Amino acid sequence: MSLDEFGLIERIRRRAGARPDVALGIGDDAALLQMPPGQQLVVTADTLNAGVHFPVETPAADIGWKALAVNLSDLAAMGAAPAWCTLSLSLPEASPVWVDAFADGFFQLADPHGMALIGGDTTRGPLSISITAMGHVPAGKALRRDGAQPGDDVWVTGMPGEAGLALALWQRQRLQVTGPASDAALEHLRGRLARPTPRLAAGLALRGLATAAIDVSDGLLADLGHICERSQVAAEVLEGELPMSQMAAQAGEAEVFRMLRASAGDDYELCFTAPASQREQVFESMASVAVRVTRIGYIRAGSGVRLVNGEGTVLATSRLGFDHFSAAGQSADH
Amino acid sequence: MSLDEFGLIERIRRRAGARPDVALGIGDDAALLQMPPGQQLVVTADTLNAGVHFPVETPAADIGWKALAVNLSDLAAMGAAPAWCTLSLSLPEASPVWVDAFADGFFQLADPHGMALIGGDTTRGPLSISITAMGHVPAGKALRRDGAQPGDDVWVTGMPGEAGLALALWQRQRLQVTGPASDAALEHLRGRLARPTPRLAAGLALRGLATAAIDVSDGLLADLGHICERSQVAAEVLEGELPMSQMAAQAGEAEVFRMLRASAGDDYELCFTAPASQREQVFESMASVAVRVTRIGYIRAGSGVRLVNGEGTVLATSRLGFDHFSAAGQSADH
Structure with missing residues (x-):
């Protein structure tokens, strides 16, 4: 027909x-x-x-x-x-x-x-x-990329990396995109890739609170890099503070998830900055819309984004690119 | 690169x-x-x-x-x-x-x-x-498709059919789309297809004057049919009143142009209706923006569009479709 x-x-x-x-x-x-x-x-x-x-x-x-x-x-x-x-x-x-x-x-x-x-x-x-x-x-209340200030916290909603893990599992043929997965954890991950949740309520709740915001489409570090570039500041992301996906762990993919969470795209979570004085307000505003939020680092003077571990070792910088953290194959260029 | x-x-x-x-x-x-x-x-x-x-x-x-x-x-x-x-x-x-x-x-x-x-x-x-x-x-001043009234005149700007003729000449390999044509008339026709002129100044000048308007993308009769459908009226188009392209004649394509002008698309001229009492104002407003305008028919009660010749013979109706007037091949579905 x-x-x-x-x-x-x-x-x-x-x-x-x-x-x-x-x-x-x-x-x-x-x-x-x-x-x-x-x-x-x-x-x-x-x-x-x-x-x-x-x-x-x-x-x-x-x-x-x-x-x-x-x-x-x-x-x-x-x-x-x-x-x-x-x-x-x-x-x-x-x-x-x-x-x-x-x-x-x-x-x-x-x-x-x-x-x-x-x-x-x-x-x-x-x-x-x-x-x-x-x-x-x-007028004047939009969350832009250019308002981050040294001393601000860096936050992220939800569980960035789950969509990237689902993509990796599809590439390894552990997951089909055409229908339900074999268990609940895999099905959850498939849903993060197939049907991402735009964080509209979170965005509204962050008006007047966040100094800068971006959605995570290219990858957490890359997108935070766009905030830093537009705000003319630098960011430190603490690897140990990045949220760990229970669903990834249940699926036996905790290690792969850890490799992906800073760099994989397609999650459509919000990464934002807010003054350190507003931590309680950030937690309360995100609780009011039932969105998980995690403080993952801070803004400082300078340029670029660095991912550091608990010992202060730099795991990646935006100058070197984050490609060694990327899932191979399909890229999300939006 | x-x-x-x-x-x-x-x-x-x-x-x-x-x-x-x-x-x-x-x-x-x-x-x-x-x-x-x-x-x-x-x-x-x-x-x-x-x-x-x-x-x-x-x-x-x-x-x-x-x-x-x-x-x-x-x-x-x-x-x-x-x-x-x-x-x-x-x-x-x-x-x-x-x-x-x-x-x-x-x-x-x-x-x-x-x-x-x-x-x-x-x-x-x-x-x-x-x-x-x-x-x-x-607010409230937009030209819509649904305001045509029985007794209104039907008008069209410019020279509908020239783009369709250029397309037909390209299909017959008399015209290349990649560069200048061999003479001025063919080059004019090529320009009507390659670089149509959106009638923005005409649209602005018709605010408060036209009762309905549409741009000619699918073909004059088909697009006038959209006005009739939304306005719940009928239209008569007088074949002998449709403008004749001097450029088509110079190119030796007067007969083909005559076949195409009521049905070929891609011209992006405006077809509009206006009260018969406003004829002078229509001519003046289009003269003020240096756009040629031609009165080609009228609106009456009923439904559908009819193309009639000087003897009153119906050459085409929207019920039968206008396909026998169409250039074969590429269609403009926007």
Whole structure:
């Protein structure tokens, strides 16, 4: 069965959630949207290509979830409230079954966050998903990369490295991306790769508290490096403080996880800085949104990121690159 | 020579124009933008894929121009002022020469319109360009598809059919897309396909005058059909009133042009409706922006679009489809 572009658009359009600030949604030359007064518009765009950003055999529903998740994660890292998005979908064939499953995953994530799909197109081509996500934040309240100060703590949410471990296990064929894994620990890890959780509530809770923030897509040290570069500061990350995944341990992969957690990408956790005087507030704000948070280091004057162990030995620096900590193969370049 | 994603982004980023309403541009997790008060945000997204939306041998600069032009054309059809855009670029290889040429064409069109590139990404994959363009319009003043009324005139800007003729000449190998054509008329036609002019000034001038508008991407009759569907009216187009291209005639292609002008897409002219009482104002407003405009028919009660000749014979109706008027081959599905 084959559908033309209008059929596919209609299939997705009838699932698009409504928002009172969407004056005109899909179906005209463009959408008309009402910005709340006093807010800045926050805009991000990310593309996922089959075989580059996800294994080609990934289920359509997981692709739909993840394509939106990577964009929502950027809004989270700005402390923005999500609002609207456009979706450009290139498909090798017009398969309504595939499109419906893709929409299942997409709207499973979009709907609870009140994210309205307001435009886009479907075209014929190799499988590729481009999303532009829009949100808003009170003027001057966005979490940026350029506000980190010497003396600030460095924090990270969740369990960075689990998605990278899942990818490594898939590459070793211990894990399939097409369906449930053989035990609960492996299934948890698979879920971190297939359906990452954008930390939107955490981002909102960190407004006025974090001095800088970024989402962990390239790897913890690399992304912290972007904060340091934009803030013109240096960071020390204490290897022993990085959180250890119980699920990795249960899966018998504690050592591999330890190798990956500082450098693997695709977790979409938030890495942020906050004044040392605000430690209690950071713990309380993250507890209020039920997000695990770990203090992993500090900001100092200088440039670059260093990973150090308990004896003060430097395990890696951004000048040398973090490649020897990277999982081989698939890279997450978003 | 090969560049990583950051190198390519940096290459494009340093060419991105500045706007005072861009509080934070490329380089953070998302851009921060200041909406003017009292305006609605206008958002559209379109993707071009190599081999589907343009011949694979199209020069990079023309691709850069056209990928932005099709999006600006949607803003024009809403009567919106252009402001910001994101660009997601999938490239088979990281070629700085290609990226620079692409940026040449892109910014040749973006800069005069004050369109700021505020985000996006580059990924590895088959050549594909996804753009989300944003603009604004005073609340309630947008040109929509759903306002056409029985008794309104139907108008079109420019010379619809010239891009379709150029495509047909390329398919017959009378025209190359890679460089200048052999004479001025052919070169003009090539330019209409390679570098369409989004009718932004015309769209602005039609605020408060047009009752409905759309840009001609799928073909004049098909796009007018979208207005009729959304407005719940019918349209009669008078074949003898459709403008005749002197350039097509000079190229010895008058007959082919006549076959194409009602149905060929890719021209990005505006088709709009306006009350018959406003004819002088329509001519004056289009003269004020130096855009040719032609009255080609009228709106009546009913549904569908009919193309009729001087004797009142129906040449085509939307119920039968306009396919027998279409150029074979490449279709413009945006």
